[in-house]
Amino acid sequence: MHLKGKYPLKHATEIKDMLNSKISSSILEEEAIDIVRYMYNKDDAAYIIERLQPNLGYAKGPADTLKRGVKEDPNGEKFRIEYALFQKVILDFQMRSHDLFLRNFLSYFKGVDRENRGILDEENFRELIEILNHAGYDLDADTLLRKLDPHNFDVITFSSCISLFAAEQVSSDSNMSILQKISLESN
Secondary structure: HHHHHHHHOOHHHHHHHHHHHHOOEEEHHHOOOOOOHHHHHHHHHHHHHHHHHOOEOOOOOOOOOOOOOOOOOOOOOOEEEHHHHHHHHHHHHHHHHHHHHHHHHHHHHHOOOOOOOEEEOOOHHHHHHHHHHHHOOOOOOHHHHHHHOOOOOEEEHHHOOOHHHHOEOOOOOOOOOOHHHHHHOOO
């Protein structure tokens, strides 16, 4: 998207070639910052950009080896970041955000998953719903069970709970999913 926006008149194959070149080597600091600012809100972008800074270096071209830790390039070359490092910083941020988002629900789930397998039976799921209802939710275990385990296999996975609670709204007058509300609870 970034390259298409930057070069709207270039053909798709040219854009693909440019992308492949960058993926296999490095991107300019300005490109990295533009991409991050496009993808994330102001606070998240600032955090990610701060994490990118130690990985910047200079090179004469995209395929040259970066010289990291140098504050200024004596030849006036532009700062770059290896694409693999750029991607790692982004993915680390995504993983951290995902972990934080699921932390509260994971705690509830582990509380009833006594065998620590990531799978609940109907009894454990009903216990989970009871705990959530005690915490102020108004969830109907039978309705949710019909959606999660319509064939009564008695196997309800952590992933299927995440999918369901991400899709189900807290109430009919709310745009917030059950999972979003759980993630906002203070510990």
